[in-house]
Amino acid sequence: PYTIAEPCIDIKDRACIDVCPVDCIYEGGRSLYIHPDECVDCGACEPVCPVEAIYFDADLPDEYEKYGADNREFFTGVLPGRDEPLGSPGGAAELGPLEVDTLLVQNLPEGIN
Numbered sequence: 805p806y807t808i809a810e811p812c813i814d815i816k817d818r819a820c821i822d823v824c825p826v827d828c829i830y831e832g833g834r835s836l837y838i839h840p841d842e843c844v845d846c847g848a849c850e851p852v853c854p855v856e857a858i859y860f861d862a863d864l865p866d867e868y869e870k871y872g873a874d875n876r877e878f879f880t881g882v883l884p885g886r887d888e889p890l891g892s893p894g895g896a897a898e899l900g901p902l903e904v905d906t907l908l909v910q911n912l913p914e915g916i917n
């Protein structure tokens with residue numbers, strides 16, 4: 805799958821959402837996250853991100869490698885303040901923006917981007 809990495813944090817341009825054919829890019833509080841099992845690897849999102857936050861997993865630069873697991877964590881982990889994992893909602897539009905992030909993203913300092 806593709807992954808949204810650190811440059812998205814606190815930027816959230818959202819151009820990626822408009823081009824994803826399967827609506828698998830979910831909005832958190834500080835960042836967006838690609839659902840690794842719903843992404844069909846079409847690659848449409850990668851070139852439209854103005855801050856180059858999106859990478860094919862295997863092409864993630866070393867400093868962003870942890871974001872592959874972290875995008876998955878957004879769906880399989882229990883996010884702060886929630887009772888159960890998001891799982892596979894099957895579409896981001898219906899779910900709407902969530903005011904929550906993974907611990908990794910939540911704990912990054914303000915002004916990181």
Ligand code: F3S
Binds near residue numbers: 836853855
């Ligand atoms: Fe973030 Fe880039 Fe999408 S900044 S919201 S990954 S277009």
Ligand code: F3S
Binds near residue numbers: 846848850
């Ligand atoms: Fe959507 Fe990007 Fe995957 S456009 S299908 S998240 S490669």
